[in-house]
Amino acid sequence: xxxxxxxxxxxxxxxxxxxxxxxxxxxxxxxxxxxxxxxxxxxxxxxxxxxxxxxxxxxxxxxxxxxxxxxxxxxxxxxxxxxxxxxxxxxxxxxxxxxxxxxxxxxxxxxxxxxxxxxxxxxxxxxxxxxxxxxxxxxxxxxxxxxxxxxxxxxxxxxxxxxxxxx
Amino acid sequence: xxxxxxxxxxxxxxxxxxxxxxxxxxxxxxxxxxxxxxxxxxxxxxxxxxxxxxxxxxxxxxxxxxxxxxxx
Numbered sequence: 001x002x003x004x005x006x007x008x009x010x011x012x013x014x015x016x017x018x019x020x021x022x023x024x025x026x027x028x029x030x031x032x033x034x035x036x037x038x039x040x041x042x043x044x045x046x047x048x049x050x051x052x053x054x055x056x057x058x059x060x061x062x063x064x065x066x067x068x069x070x071x072x073x074x075x076x077x078x079x080x081x082x083x084x085x086x087x088x089x090x091x092x093x094x095x096x097x098x099x100x101x102x103x104x105x106x107x108x109x110x111x112x113x114x115x116x117x118x119x120x121x122x123x124x125x126x127x128x129x130x131x132x133x134x135x136x137x138x139x140x141x142x143x144x145x146x147x148x149x150x151x152x153x154x155x156x157x158x159x160x161x162x163x164x165x166x167x
Numbered sequence: 168x169x170x171x172x173x174x175x176x177x178x179x180x181x182x183x184x185x186x187x188x189x190x191x192x193x194x195x196x197x198x199x200x201x202x203x204x205x206x207x208x209x210x211x212x213x214x215x216x217x218x219x220x221x222x223x224x225x226x227x228x229x230x231x232x233x234x235x236x237x238x239x
Contacts, residue, residue, distance in 0.1 A: 008177050009175045009177045009180065010175075011173055011175050011182055013173065016171070018171055018172055018173040018184070019170055019171065019172045019187055019191075019195060020172040020173070021172070021173050021175070022172065022173070022174045022175065023175050023177055024174055024175065024176050024177065025176050025177050025178035025179070026177050027177060027178065043199060044203075045203070046206065049202070050202065148195075150198070150199050150202060151195070151199060152170070159175075161175075161177065
C-alpha cells in the first residue's frame with residue numbers, strides 16, 4: 001500500500017510542440033514510479049496513434065495491450081515495446097489522451113513490470129480504452145523515461161512523474 | 168521553427184529544449200511512414216474481411232444477428 005505519492009517533476013509543452021518528453025536523473029528514493037500524461041499529436045489521420053515509451057535507452061519490451069474501440073468487444077495485440085496511445089491530429093479538436101503508466105519496483109536490476117491505462121478522447125466514433133501490461137528486461141534501475149510522439153506533442157500536452165514510497 | 172525535444176532533469180528540475188539532429192528527424196519520419204503504412208494495411212484487411220462477411224451472409228440469406236445465433 002502506497003504511503004506517499006510525491007510529484008517528482010512535470011512539464012507542459014509550449015508553442016511549437018515537442019517531439020518527445022524525457023524525465024532524466026530519476027531519483028532512487030522511491031519504490032514505484034507513476035507517469036501521467038495528457039497528450040495530443042500533431043499528426044495522424046485516425047483518432048489515435050500508437051506511441052512508445054523508452055526506458056533508460058531501451059525501446060524493446062514484451063507486452064500485451066487489451067483495447068476496446070467504441071465499446072465494442074475487446075481485442076488485443078502484443079507489442080514489442082512499451083506502447084501506449086495519444087490523440088491523433090484527426091481527433092476532435094482540443095481533446096487530449098489520458099495515460100497513466102505504473103512501474104513498481106523501478107530500482108530492480110532484474111526484469112521489471114509495468115502497466116498502463118489509456119483513454120483516447122473523441123467526440124465521435126473512435127474512442128479507445130486500453131489496458132496494457134509489459135515486462136522490461138533491463139539490468140539497471142530506471143533513471144530515464146522518454147515518451148515519443150509520432151510527430152510532435154502539441155502545445156498544452158503535459159507529463160508528470162510521481163514517486164511512490166512504501167513503508 | 169526548429170524541431171525540438173524536451174528533457175526534464177528530475178534531480179535539478181532543469182527543463183531543456185534540445186534541437187533534433189538530422190538523424191533524429193529522419194528516424195521520426197521513417198517511423199511515422201512505417202506506422203501509417205501498417206495502419207493502412209490493417210484498415211484494408213479489416214474492410215476486406217467485413218466485405219467477405221457481408222457477401223457470405225447475403226449468399227446464406229441470413230442477417231449478422233441470425234449468424235450469431237447459429238454460432239452461439
